[in-house]
Amino acid sequence: MAFAENIKKLREEKGLTQAELAKLVGIAQPMIAQYERYLKVPTILVGVKLAKVLGTTCEKLIQ
Numbered sequence: 001m002a003f004a005e006n007i008k009k010l011r012e013e014k015g016l017t018q019a020e021l022a023k024l025v026g027i028a029q030p031m032i033a034q035y036e037r038y039l040k041v042p043t044i045l046v047g048v049k050l051a052k053v054l055g056t057t058c059e060k061l062i063q
Contacts, residue, residue, distance in 0.1 A: 004038035010054040025049045
C-alpha cells in the first residue's frame, strides 16, 4: 500500500490536485484516484512520468 500512499503524499506536498497531476502526466484524473486507492498500478512508462512530475524516482514511489 506504500505506493498509493506515496503518490498521494507527494502530490499533496506539491500542492497538486488529482486533475492537475493527471494532466501533467498525460492520463485521466480517475486513474490517479485509482492509483491512490491502490485499485490499479500504472505501467512503467506512467510510473516514470509520475516520478518525474513528483520529483522522485520510481524506486522511492514503491518503497
